[in-house]
Amino acid sequence: SQQGEEDPQALSIQEGENATMNCSYKTSINNLQWYRQNSGRGLVHLILIRSNEREKHSGRLRVTLDTSKKSSSLLITASRAADTASYFCATARGFTGGGNKLTFGTGTQLKVEL
Amino acid sequence: NAGVMQNPRHLVRRRGQEARLRCSPMKGHSHVYWYRQLPEEGLKFMVYLQKENIIDESGMPKERFSAEFPKEGPSILRIQQVVRGDSAAYFCASSRGTGGGNEQFFGPGTRLTVL
Numbered sequence: 001s002q003q004g005e006e007d008p009q010a011l012s013i014q015e016g017e018n019a020t021m022n023c024s025y026k027t028s029i030n031n032l033q034w035y036r037q038n039s040g041r042g043l044v045h046l047i048l049i050r051s052n053e054r055e056k057h058s059g060r061l062r063v064t065l066d067t068s069k070k071s072s073s074l075l076i077t078a079s080r081a082a083d084t085a086s087y088f089c090a091t092a093r094g095f096t097g098g099g100n101k102l103t104f105g106t107g108t109q110l111k112v113e114l
Numbered sequence: 115n116a117g118v119m120q121n122p123r124h125l126v127r128r129r130g131q132e133a134r135l136r137c138s139p140m141k142g143h144s145h146v147y148w149y150r151q152l153p154e155e156g157l158k159f160m161v162y163l164q165k166e167n168i169i170d171e172s173g174m175p176k177e178r179f180s181a182e183f184p185k186e187g188p189s190i191l192r193i194q195q196v197v198r199g200d201s202a203a204y205f206c207a208s209s210r211g212t213g214g215g216n217e218q219f220f221g222p223g224t225r226l227t228v229l
Binding site: 033035040041042043044045048088090095099100101102103104105106107 | 145147149155156157158159162164169170205207209216217218219220221222223225
């Protein structure tokens with residue numbers, strides 16, 4: 001499997017339900033980031049979790065990181081139709097001299113129906 | 115503070131022509147990254163640049179592709195003699211770059227179509 005592989009590939013839920021997406025990776029990381037992409041648009045950064053953190057919250061988002069299993073999950077609570085988008089995890093490894101190389105997964109397509 | 119700007123948003127080229135994609139990072143950002151996204155796939159890292167320097171180009175095809183980030187002006191991704199397989203969305207991101215946790219801010223992308 002690829003570095004940063006999301007599961008499931010597609011998810012369809014009703015508005016108000018929670019959506020959980022998982023991400024697995026292979027190599028050591030500095031941090032893991034989740035992004036959202038609306039169809040045909042650029043990426044929006046949602047949340048970053050460092051390798052020494054286990055859980056992080058931001059509004060309706062909750063991210064967990066298990067470095068022993070090399071996996072992360074993104075939970076969106078009380079979903080809304082506007083949450084419909086593709087969600088990508090990206091693992092970050094540092095370059096010598098600064099900066100991060102992001103390796104993206106293949107994404108989860110979330111559809112929230114009214 | 116304007117975000118990352120990319121132009122053009124859409125670019126159509128015929129096989130064999132050159133494509134030039136431009137990226138202006140956010141104000142105060144000196145690190146630029148280029149990514150390519152094929153249909154129905156995630157983004158793939160291509161190249162990482164700082165002002166006047168290529169730091170890592172491990173994701174860049176060895177031929178026909180080049181990138182620069184001059185002292186003045188935007189970063190340019192240049193594709194010579196385009197082929198149909200180059201059709202993709204090309205995203206640029208920028209960051210402040212210091213430290214290991216700096217967020218990358220993405221531009222809206224340039225969608226390249228090769229006829």
